[in-house]
Amino acid sequence: MFAITLLAICIFMGASGQICWKYGMSNMDRINDVNSLLQPETIQNILTNKYILLGLVLYACTFFLWLSAMSTLDVSFMYPMLSLAYILTALLAFYFLGEQISTLRWSGIILVVLGCILIMKS
Template structure:
């Protein structure tokens, strides 16, 4: 196993956790009043949405690089770590509250990921 494989996995998870923050910021900048082509176009042309799509695309490529060498049974449970990154960033940058039940869920995800990662 090459170190690049694990680096690809780590960066992929990081970018997958960051990209929803950019989507959320972009949605806050446009008027979302139901589903319409105008709303979709406004979202698709928003610079923060474009950054989010770019990060998600890079994340997907890096994920495939790692998947080519690591077992899927290891990688897909670890994908949940991206959710933790999103929650932490949403709390820090979007000032979204993280209540006790969500913190407990984060702890359970971390424990599950640790158990999956131990061979």
């Protein structure tokens, strides 16, 4: 049960990290090509953005929790469960970022979740 709890925390932290990254990048100039990505100012802005850094911290914590859960659970069970983050990320994006999510996109997310349910039953 402990490993399942760790897996759930990993899913939540991973989705939260994505929202932090998107929020941080939304407050910066658009990056339209490799040259604009590699500009020293762009790199500095990315590396000093508190939301991007928070997302990195969340991902770093997730890494260690993931390894802990991996010591107990099968990776063939764990990795597909990460796709549950799709629905959580979509919900967080809707509420915190104001993203509009189409019916077609929700349908795809639901299909992924149904696949996870099938894997959990195995």
